[in-house]
Structures are given as structure tokens and as C-alpha cells.
Amino acid sequence: MTSVTNNNIIKLYKYESLLYFFLWTGAVLYSIYKVFLINTYFINYDDLYGDFAPGWTWIGRKQDVSDEEWRMWIPLIIKLIPWLFLHHIINHFIKISSNCMLLCFSYIFISLLFLYYSIGILGTLCALIHPSILYILTYKRSRSIIWMINNFLYKLAYCLYLPTLSLGPLILYYEFIDSVKKTSQSLKIADLRNFLFNVIRYIFWIFFANFFLHFLYFNAIQYHPEFVKSLDPWTLYGLGYCMGQFFLIKYVVVYGLTHTLCAIDNIKAPPQPKCVARIHLYSDMWKYFDQGLYKFLIRYIYVPLLKSNFNKLFASFLCFTFVFLWHGMQTNIFIWTFLNFIGLNVESLIKSTGKNKYYLSIRKKYLSETNARRFHCILTSPLLAMSVISNFYFFVGEEIGNIYIYRILHDTGYSTFTLLFFLYCCCQVSTDIKNWELQKYSKL
Numbered sequence: 001m002t003s004v005t006n007n008n009i010i011k012l013y014k015y016e017s018l019l020y021f022f023l024w025t026g027a028v029l030y031s032i033y034k035v036f037l038i039n040t041y042f043i044n045y046d047d048l049y050g051d052f053a054p055g056w057t058w059i060g061r062k063q064d065v066s067d068e069e070w071r072m073w074i075p076l077i078i079k080l081i082p083w084l085f086l087h088h089i090i091n092h093f094i095k096i097s098s099n100c101m102l103l104c105f106s107y108i109f110i111s112l113l114f115l116y117y118s119i120g121i122l123g124t125l126c127a128l129i130h131p132s133i134l135y136i137l138t139y140k141r142s143r144s145i146i147w148m149i150n151n152f153l154y155k156l157a158y159c160l161y162l163p164t165l166s167l168g169p170l171i172l173y174y175e176f177i178d179s180v181k182k183t184s185q186s187l188k189i190a191d192l193r194n195f196l197f198n199v200i201r202y203i204f205w206i207f208f209a210n211f212f213l214h215f216l217y218f219n220a221i222q223y224h225p226e227f228v229k230s231l232d233p234w235t236l237y238g239l240g241y242c243m244g245q246f247f248l249i250k251y252v253v254v255y256g257l258t259h260t261l262c263a264i265d266n267i268k269a270p271p272q273p274k275c276v277a278r279i280h281l282y283s284d285m286w287k288y289f290d291q292g293l294y295k296f297l298i299r300y301i302y303v304p305l306l307k308s309n310f311n312k313l314f315a316s317f318l319c320f321t322f323v324f325l326w327h328g329m330q331t332n333i334f335i336w337t338f339l340n341f342i343g344l345n346v347e348s349l350i351k352s353t354g355k356n357k358y359y360l361s362i363r364k365k366y367l368s369e370t371n372a373r374r375f376h377c378i379l380t381s382p383l384l385a386m387s388v389i390s391n392f393y394f395f396v397g398e399e400i401g402n403i404y405i406y407r408i409l410h411d412t413g414y415s416t417f418t419l420l421f422f423l424y425c426c427c428q429v430s431t432d433i434k435n436w437e438l439q440k441y442s443k444l
Contacts, residue, residue, distance in 0.1 A: 011370075011435065020429050028238075031234050031237055035216055039217050051223070064217040073254060074206065083113075084261060087110045087111075087162045091103060091265060095184040096186065098183050104154055163269075169270045169293070202257050206253055209253075219243075222243070233407070233415045251273050251289070273291075280431070283344060301319050316341060316344065316348075332401060333393075343386050347380075347383055377424055382420065385423055
């Protein structure tokens with residue numbers, strides 16, 4: 001049955017929702033299978049750039065190791081383990097004593113030791129001098145020397161906090177300081193159990209990703225754009241799906257482990273990203289992937305501009321300008337931020353139109369609640385396609401991103417319709433999951 005709850009959660013027929021789920025899941029699995037089939041391209045591949053490693057002996061296949069971030073991050077995480085152990089053991093006892101200054105000094109000292117043994121004295125001095133110069137440049141008001149030293153220690157501890165020092169995510173300064181100042185108690189068995197469970201969970205995702213890199217060579221294929229151009233639509237979009245999911249797994253592992261490590265310190269850190277395969281709105285993608293960056297943009301750019309009587313469009317423009325500067329001033333980053341700026345504001349315009357009295361009267365006259373939901377998912381499908389392709393510019397580069405744009409514009413109408421249909425199914429599945437979450441949290 002269809003139903004509309006009090007908080008405006010619109011449900012479709014049960015079997016219709018199941019149909020969308022199986023169609024979307026089936027399309028994903030088939031497209032991944034198509035990506036697996038193109039591994040024959042690398043059978044006699046002359047691996048000049050070290051894109052492949054021998055792989056696990058019990059699998060008997062070579063492994064795609066061409067992703068530079070994954071190749072650097074995992075050894076870095078392993079290298080951090082003894083230092084993180086030292087960090088947590090020492091700082092746990094300091095935090096129980098409620099000595100904030102000593103705690104900050106310990107954060108700084110252990111991180112500097114790690115940097116010294118990892119990158120040498122010059123790199124360590126750079127890491128120490130950079131925030132020091134920024135502190136001096138931003139210091140304007142006359143305060144006592146004691147206040148200056150205390151405030152400087154807080155800021156330096158924030159910049160050099162070991163769990164987030166190398167890979168993030170971004171923690172807001174006031175949240176970090178509030179967490180540091182809170183009185184801590186001894187760890188309970190439940191805390192250790194949750195810690196171990198989460199660590200095992202993220203280790204599983206590391207092995208899961210490495211396992212599938214023996215069968216799916218989507219990272220190495222990115223360096224062969226001429227071959228990518230020749231792919232049929234199912235394989236091309238399956239390649240895009242695999243790239244997106246691998247990008248997600250990297251940040252699930254890094255941000256998830258960081259969140260777990262910060263929880264032991266009672267530091268409030270952003271959680272891991274939500275699965276991108278179940279998000280269909282631009283706004284949700286930005287809200288739930290890098291939540292630390294999102295909160296920073298809202299708190300320090302978007303809301304202050306609105307309070308200064310600037311309109312939302314200009315505030316959004318400056319947010320994406322900052323994102324462009326933050327991630328690096330390159331052409332592919334510019335295209336990514338520009339497409340996201342356009343897509344997010346088109347979505348905002350559609351939402352505003354959906355609240356218009358004239359539109360609501362027409363919708364009430366001609367569309368049931370369930371048909372209105374179907375109509376909204378139809379409108380969202382092209383935006384979802386634009387969102388996905390814009391992300392290819394970000395994590396693959398300009399050349400591959402251009403190939404996807406070209407194929408969208410020049411493939412047959414049947415191919416484009418098929419893509420939009422399955423994205424429509426994705427929108428419906430995403431809406432069902434979002435509604436389930438709303439119902440779940442409304443009961444808490």
C-alpha cells in the first residue's frame with residue numbers, strides 16, 4: 001500500500017520499491033561484471049609504470065596498485081600504529097588529571113616526535129613554524145603573556161593532533177577545544193569493545209578493497225583514455241561506478257579510523273562518509289561525505305554571508321570558490337566545483353519551486369503524493385548523472401571526465417534513456433533509505 005506519514009514520508013507500493021531495488025542492484029552488478037571482462041586488455045600488458053603487483057599467492061592474479069593515494073595511505077597508517085598507541089596511552093592518563101595545558105603539550109610533543117622520525121628535522125620545523133607564523137599574523141589584540149601562551153598551545157595542539165595530522169578529516173577548532181577541556185573518565189569495557197569492533201571493521205574494508213583490486217583493474221584503466229573511449233555504455237558507466245565506490249572506501253577507511261581513534265580521546269571528529277551509491281541529491285552528497293568540510297563551509301562562510309545580507313547564490317558561490325582553492329587550483333578541480341555549484345543551485349531552485357503555492361495547487365490537483373514522488377525522482381535523475389560525472393573530474397582527472405561528458409552528449413538516445421532510467425531507480429532506492437532513516441531517528 002501507499003502511505004503518507006505525519007512527517008511527510010511518502011511510501012510507494014511495497015513491490016514497486018522492491019522492483020526499483022532489484023533493478024538498480026542488478027544494473028550495478030551487471031556493469032561491474034562488464035568491467036571485470038575488460039581485464040583481458042592487461043593480459044600482455046607491458047607494465048612500465050608499476051601499475052600492477054604480483055598479488056596474493058592464493059588468488060593467483062596480479063593486483064592493481066596504480067592508485068597513488070591507496071599506495072601511500074595504507075603504509076602511512078601502518079607506520080602510525082606505534083605512535084598512535086603511545087599517543088593514546090600517555091594522553092589518556094593526562095586527560096583524567098584534567099590538565100588541559102599538559103594535554104596540549106603532550107599532543108604537540110608526540111606529533112613532533114613522529115614527524116621528526118618520519119620526515120626529518122626540516123619537515124618538522126616547517127610543520128611547527130607554519131601555524132606559529134599564522135598565529136602571530138592573526139594576533140591583534142593586547143592580552144597578557146599567559147593568555148598568549150595558553151592560546152598558542154591550544155592552536156598548535158589543534159594543528160598537530162596526531163590522529164588527524166596526516167589524513168584528516170577537518171575538525172572545527174571550537175569542537176576540538178571543547179573536547180580537550182572536558183573532564184575524561186577511565187575507559188570502560190564497552191568503549192574498548194566498540195574501539196576494537198570499529199578497527200576490525202575498517203581493516204576488513206582494507207582487505208575487501210585489496211581483494212577486488214585483483215579482479216577489477218579500474219584504477220589502471222584510467223591511464224588509458226583511448227581504451228576508455230572505446231568502451232560500450234554498460235562498461236563505461238560500470239567503470240565510473242567502480243571508481244566512485246573505491247574512492248568512497250578510501251575515505252571510509254581513513255575517516256572511519258580517525259573517528260574511532262578520536263573517540264578514544266573523547267575528541268568529536270566527523271564520522272565516515274555515507275555510501276555514495278545510496279545518495280541522489282547534491283545537497284546530501286556534500287552534507288554526508290566530508291562532514292567536517294561541510295560544517296566549516298556552513299559555519300564560517302555561508303551563514304556569516306547570509307547574516308551580512310548577501311543572497312544565497314553569492315554565499316554558495318564563495319563556498320565553492322573556497323572549495324576550489326582548498327583542493328588545488330587545477331582545471332579539473334575548477335570544472336568539478338563549477339558543475340557542483342550549478343547542480344546544487346539547480347536543486348535548490350527545484351526545491352524552492354516545489355514549495356511555491358501555485359505549484360502546490362497544481363500538484364494537488366493533478367498528482368497524488370506517490371506520483372509527485374515519482375515526478376521528483378524523474379527530475380532528479382539528470383542531476384544525479386551530472387553529480388556523478390562532475391565527481392569523475394575530481395578523482396580521475398580532466399581527460400576521463402571529458403570522455404564521460406562526450407559520451408553523454410553523443411551516445412544514442414536509447415543508451416542515454418537506459419542510463420537515466422536506472423538512475424531513476426537509484427533515486428527511488430535512495431529516497432526509501434532516507435525515509436527509513438527518518439522514521440528510525442523519529443522514534444529515538
